[in-house]
Amino acid sequence: MARILIVDDHDQFRLELRLLIDGQSDWKVCAEAADGIEAIDKHRKADPHLTVMDFNMPLLDGLKASRQILRERPDAAILMVTVSASDQLAKEAKRVGIRGFCSKKEGESIIRAIETLLRGKTYFSKTTLKVS
Numbered sequence: 755m756a757r758i759l760i761v762d763d764h765d766q767f768r769l770e771l772r773l774l775i776d777g778q779s780d781w782k783v784c785a786e787a788a789d790g791i792e793a794i795d796k797h798r799k800a801d802p803h804l805t806v807m808d809f810n811m812p813l814l815d816g817l818k819a820s821r822q823i824l825r826e827r828p829d830a831a832i833l834m835v836t837v838s839a840s841d842q843l844a845k846e847a848k849r850v851g852i853r854g855f856c857s858k859k860e861g862e863s864i865i866r867a868i869e870t871l872l873r874g875k876t877y878f879s880k881t882t883l884k885v886s
Contacts, residue, residue, distance in 0.1 A: 756872050757784035759802040761793040761819070762835075763811045767858065771806060774865065781868070790814025797823050797830070804871055806864070807852075809836035809843065817850055824851045831871045835864060844878055855879060 758775050760783055762768050772783045785800035787793040791813045797805060805823070809816040820832050833854035834847045844855045854871045856863040856879035863879050870877040 756781045756803045757800065758782070758868070759785045759787065759793070759796055759800055759805040761787045761790070761796075761805060761811070761816070762808040763788050764808075767808075771864070774861065775868070778865075790816060790819030793819045794822050798826070804831040804833065804868060806833045806835060806868070808858075809834055809847075810838065817846060817852075820847070820852050821850050831874075833864070833867050833871055833877070839879065848876075848878065853877070 758781055760768050760771050768786050775781050775783050784802050785796040787796045789811045793805070793807065807816040807820055816834055820834065823830050823832065828851070832852045833856070834852050835856060835858045836843065837858050839857040847855045854867045854877040856867050856877070860879060867877040
């Protein structure tokens, strides 16, 4: 059973993503966080197989939180999701060590990205970088 941490400052998005993830037979949400600082703490405690991380959050944005998580656990699988997807942000995410990136507006892409990252591969949405 794959344990997934959801990090997003919007309650409604976290709820929708939880329903999507919990609807998969071999995935479960192990924890949720509403900002980057809480994300780092929850990651340490929950030890998820994958983290779905929003980019734009209060206190500490998703890139900075991911950078800290990856310093502590370089093999952490992180999927960054955002409403403001761009090539520049995707490239920065990749440079930090984030293994997946897609728009929040692409529900099916989020599922594909999670599946891909859980298989140990990388996923960057076709709206940004090519899938690799």
